[in-house]
Amino acid sequence: MDLVFQKGKKDEEQRDRSLLGEKLYPYKAVMCRNCGRIQVTRGEEMFRCRNCGKVCRYRKYGKWNVKLKDFPTFEEAMMEAKRWAMEESKNNSDSYLMKE
Numbered sequence: 798m799d800l801v802f803q804k805g806k807k808d809e810e811q812r813d814r815s816l817l818g819e820k821l822y823p824y825k826a827v828m829c830r831n832c833g834r835i836q837v838t839r840g841e842e843m844f845r846c847r848n849c850g851k852v853c854r855y856r857k858y859g860k861w862n863v864k865l866k867d868f869p870t871f872e873e874a875m876m877e878a879k880r881w882a883m884e885e886s887k888n889n890s891d892s893y894l895m896k897e
């Protein structure tokens with residue numbers, strides 16, 4: 798049981814490391830650091846929040862600066878953003894999803 802868990806964790810760390818060095822897929826589900834809104838963006842290195850207008854860089858000093866999941870298509874990114882927003886809204890009465 799422990800071994801299986803550790804293997805999964807290691808795979809996740811490796812994925813994070815490779816993402817830091819490589820180009821991301823064009824569509825990203827991101828969470829604004831300032832207001833917490835989840836939205837889909839095509840920004841390559843940063844995005845401007847559609848809710849509060851704050852610009853957040855994805856990476857700072859070689860580390861992740863915002864929560865982000867990248868996808869090759871808009872549909873996949875949007876599905877993840879919806880799922881993510883629902884997950885977040887379980888702990889909060891406000892919807893986190895930013896509508897188009």
Ligand SMILES: [Zn+2]
Nearest residue numbers: 829832846849
């Ligand atoms: Zn924001």
